[in-house]
Amino acid sequence: MDPTTLIMQLIAGAVGGNAGGAAMKNSSLGTVGNSVAGAIGGIGGGTILGSLIPALASAAGGGSMVGNLAASGIGGIVLQIVVGIIKSRMGQ
Numbered sequence: 001m002d003p004t005t006l007i008m009q010l011i012a013g014a015v016g017g018n019a020g021g022a023a024m025k026n027s028s029l030g031t032v033g034n035s036v037a038g039a040i041g042g043i044g045g046g047t048i049l050g051s052l053i054p055a056l057a058s059a060a061g062g063g064s065m066v067g068n069l070a071a072s073g074i075g076g077i078v079l080q081i082v083v084g085i086i087k088s089r090m091g092q
Contacts, residue, residue: 005034006043009063009072016076020084023077027084037083038076045075 009071017038029037049071 001047005068008009009042009046010039010071011042012069012072012078013040013045013076015037016042016045016073017080019073020077020080024081027081027086027088029084034084036079036082037080040066041075041077041079041083042072043075044071049075 015038017034017036020032020038021030021034028034036075046068
């Protein structure tokens with residue numbers, strides 16, 4: 001994986017993590033927490049979903065970079081929400 005792709009996955013994941021935190025206030029980890037969880041999810045999502053669903057890129061109509069960004073953003077949202085829900089359940 002080249003550094004440009006990794007940086008884009010980190011950024012898209014962080015954006016996705018913050019979007020997930022904004023959408024589900026009860027699972028928000030704060031701005032930094034949402035960004036970190038989202039960035040980690042972005043790497044995983046971009047790598048896993050990007051390789052499992054190559055049709056995502058062609059369906060988006062923008063090539064593999066668009067598909068990778070979409071997968072990274074989705075991965076960021078999913079991981080942030082999962083971690084946020086786990087954290088909120090452990091606090092009870």
